[in-house]
Every structure is written in C-alpha cells, then in structure tokens.
Amino acid sequence: MTMLVHITAAKNTRSMRRSGIRAVSGGHEGVSGIYCLPVLPSYQITHQWVRELRRGGQRTLVAVYFRMPDDEPVQVGHYSRFPAEMASSEAAALIAAQPDARGYEFFVSRPIRADEIHRIRGVNRVTGWRYMPDAHGRPPCACPICNPSGQYGAAKIRAAFGDTDD
Structure with missing residues (x-):
C-alpha cells in the first residue's frame, strides 16, 4: 500500500x-x-x-x-x-x-x-516554495494573471515594470 x-x-x-x-x-x-x-x-x-x-x-x-x-x-x-x-x-x-x-x-x-x-x-508553516520552484533570483512576473489586483505587493511589482493599476 x-x-x-x-x-x-x-x-x-x-x-x-x-x-x-x-x-x-x-x-x-x-x-x-x-x-x-x-x-x-x-x-x-x-x-x-x-x-x-x-x-x-x-x-x-x-x-x-x-x-x-x-x-x-x-x-x-x-x-x-x-x-x-x-x-x-x-x-x-x-x-x-x-x-x-x-x-x-x-x-x-x-x-x-x-x-x-x-x-x-x-505541518510546518515555512515548508515549500512560492510561485514556482527556483523562483529566488528571478524577477517576478507583472502580468495580471500572476499578480492579480489586491494581492500583497502586486501594485509595487507592476509599478517596477511600468504598468499601472487601473
């Protein structure tokens, strides 16, 4: 089993x-x-x-x-x-x-x-990965699918890429 x-x-x-x-x-x-x-x-x-x-x-x-x-x-x-x-x-x-x-x-x-x-x-609260395995060192994606409005830090990420929240 x-x-x-x-x-x-x-x-x-x-x-x-x-x-x-x-x-x-x-x-x-x-x-x-x-x-x-x-x-x-x-x-x-x-x-x-x-x-x-x-x-x-x-x-x-x-x-x-x-x-x-x-x-x-x-x-x-x-x-x-x-x-x-x-x-x-x-x-x-x-x-x-x-x-x-x-x-x-x-x-x-x-x-x-x-x-x-x-x-x-x-379970241990800090076990695992976020976003994807090996995400550290990669810039986050600013698209609205990966960073929807209202998600913590999404506006800051979109602003860094020149996108604006409408």
Whole structure:
C-alpha cells in the first residue's frame, strides 16, 4: 500500500475524519479528484506545496496521510506539464527517482474514504516554495494573471515594470 499525503485547510479536519476526502479539485480534462504526493524520506519534498497553498488565503494547513493500493491508477507529473497515468507505486518510485522532485504532483480521480485515512496532523508553516520552484533570483512576473489586483505587493511589482493599476 502506498502512503500518500494531501494538504488541506485545518477547518476541514472534522469532516474528513467523518466522511473522508471529497474529490472536488479539477484535474486535467475536467475530471474531479484530489491532489496529493507520496510520503518520501524528505519532509521538504513530501510537503512541498504547503507554502504555495498558503498563498490562497488559508493560514492553518494540515497534512492528511492515507493509504491506497499499489496497483490503483493515478495521474502523475510536473504541474507545468501534462500528467501520465500509472499505478500509484510506480508513480511514487518515479517521483522518488527525480534529482529535483519539486513541482511534481499526484492526482487521484476518486474520493478517499474515511477508513483509508491513516493520520491527520499539522505541518510546518515555512515548508515549500512560492510561485514556482527556483523562483529566488528571478524577477517576478507583472502580468495580471500572476499578480492579480489586491494581492500583497502586486501594485509595487507592476509599478517596477511600468504598468499601472487601473
């Protein structure tokens, strides 16, 4: 059985203990499911999405650890590329073998039942990357997709590139 971890808001903890993880995230080709990662020896890689997910407004996040059969199909790949479908154990080995596994993700296209959940616990608040892996040293993008109006520091970034907030 492959051990996976799903990062979510702490306010969802009671609901997940009672009825599992709902498949509400939109994946490729309009399929709904959940995003997760395999539990690897590196805490940093296993929980790499924490900091990026915090940018969405949730301040307290938890890690939901669950098991799924090794032969169950999942989609796996880097977030910026189209994913490949393979068995969960093969996908976990694929990510573990990467020299730099930042940005990889699993997509499970079914809900996770409450009896499949192994543990729910808090996560370190400063784990992971923001914007993209290796973003340090690169100037930020000033487009309205990457820096929407109202986001902290967006007006300053757009002003540095000569764009104005209208």
